[in-house]
Amino acid sequence: MKKAVVLLSGGLDSTTCAYLASREGFAIYALSFDYGQRLRRELAAARAVALAIGAIEHKVISFDLRQWGGSALTAEIPVPQARSLPEIGKDIPSTYVPGRNTIFLAFGLSYAEARGAEALFIGVNAVDSSGYPDCRSEFIAAFQEVARLGTKVGAAGQTIRLVTPLIGLAKGAIVQLGNAAGVDYALTWSCYLGGDAPCQSCDACLLRAQGFNAAGIKDPLLDH
Amino acid sequence: MKKAVVLLSGGLDSTTCAYLASREGFAIYALSFDYGQRLRRELAAARAVALAIGAIEHKVISFDLRQWGGSALTAEIPVPQARSLPEIGKDIPSTYVPGRNTIFLAFGLSYAEARGAEALFIGVNAVDSSGYPDCRSEFIAAFQEVARLGTKVGAAGQTIRLVTPLIGLAKGAIVQLGNAAGVDYALTWSCYLGGDAPCQSCDACLLRAQGFNAAGIKDPLLDH
Numbered sequence: 444m445k446k447a448v449v450l451l452s453g454g455l456d457s458t459t460c461a462y463l464a465s466r467e468g469f470a471i472y473a474l475s476f477d478y479g480q481r482l483r484r485e486l487a488a489a490r491a492v493a494l495a496i497g498a499i500e501h502k503v504i505s506f507d508l509r510q511w512g513g514s515a516l517t518a519e520i521p522v523p524q525a526r527s528l529p530e531i532g533k534d535i536p537s538t539y540v541p542g543r544n545t546i547f548l549a550f551g552l553s554y555a556e557a558r559g560a561e562a563l564f565i566g567v568n569a570v571d572s573s574g575y576p577d578c579r580s581e582f583i584a585a586f587q588e589v590a591r592l593g594t595k596v597g598a599a600g601q602t603i604r605l606v607t608p609l610i611g612l613a614k615g616a617i618v619q620l621g622n623a624a625g626v627d628y629a630l631t632w633s634c635y636l637g638g639d640a641p642c643q644s645c646d647a648c649l650l651r652a653q654g655f656n657a658a659g660i661k662d663p664l665l666d667h
Numbered sequence: 668m669k670k671a672v673v674l675l676s677g678g679l680d681s682t683t684c685a686y687l688a689s690r691e692g693f694a695i696y697a698l699s700f701d702y703g704q705r706l707r708r709e710l711a712a713a714r715a716v717a718l719a720i721g722a723i724e725h726k727v728i729s730f731d732l733r734q735w736g737g738s739a740l741t742a743e744i745p746v747p748q749a750r751s752l753p754e755i756g757k758d759i760p761s762t763y764v765p766g767r768n769t770i771f772l773a774f775g776l777s778y779a780e781a782r783g784a785e786a787l788f789i790g791v792n793a794v795d796s797s798g799y800p801d802c803r804s805e806f807i808a809a810f811q812e813v814a815r816l817g818t819k820v821g822a823a824g825q826t827i828r829l830v831t832p833l834i835g836l837a838k839g840a841i842v843q844l845g846n847a848a849g850v851d852y853a854l855t856w857s858c859y860l861g862g863d864a865p866c867q868s869c870d871a872c873l874l875r876a877q878g879f880n881a882a883g884i885k886d887p888l889l890d891h
Contacts, residue, residue: 506730506774513781542777545817549773550730553766557737577817585812592809593769593801 615657677712839881
């Protein structure tokens, strides 16, 4: 059975990505990160999603990016609240973590090579890529070259393929696609704050709400 | 004062690289990794080198690559012993750690961006590059593109420059260069095993001895 590593945060995008990889017939090796982000609750969501899709393994790599901070997610910079949606994506937001996706993909590459996986899935999408440089297709293409040149399998002519099924998609299209693929969005978590219920005012909640609204689907986290 | 992040393992190559960066006038931000390798003694060497060159900071990022192994340095695979030197470099050795330098450079990139550093030094060299795919100049060039495309500073037109002062050099040339730059090799550690004195039979010890012999310089670790 062909194997794929899936970067899985437990949010809406990476969860959709994981279900899509599973439906493509890959044996899933899920990989999450605990890097001193505020959103530790995401990890529990990632675990639930990995179980739901029958992942072969779910690994969590821990490291501490608070050592150098530089982001609202890893230092004492306020998480942006209640921006209007048109503002989201105009500038690189304070939730940008320096080099984060490069670090994530590097670990994903290592894991994929160690397990003999042929694919590495990451849920970057149109909303992310409008704001974060390390979510754009040019960046993914550059990392593909790193994967080809910097691994033993690559040196042997078998590249680990980066797969980005959401790359052109807005949140509404992602929710529609995931819903059709049977994603259980009740398992996911998006809110940047860690309360009992989504705060419904941070950027992540606003984008999530926009996605469900655009898809014409109710968010199960708000139904309960 | 211009800033540089230097990847510093405490071995011969990265220590030489750190001294060279310091002599070029950079304020040094040293970065080491504790990734479940057998060679924990290297970390003490890295600390001593960082102090000796007056680094502004020395950060150690810990993560556990034993979670997926795949290398003699992170799993229960024997460390190669007493190979003849011509054999070293012919194949990718069992000490290859999947994606290791990609992970190291990813963290270095994050740290450099968080500190506003303009350069990222890594001590890859001719011996490494003959054996490890993630030490070759093509790989470094591919990662340079990742640095340009995957960072906020890169998006603003200021690339964090990867600097590889040892890239074409054999061990003898590295020791000569370092000696001329005032490197205190008594602070360094190369042996793959963690004894009180270098084992003098692992690949790392053999390569180190070859370097000092070729340079016509005594290894201070063997003088004591």
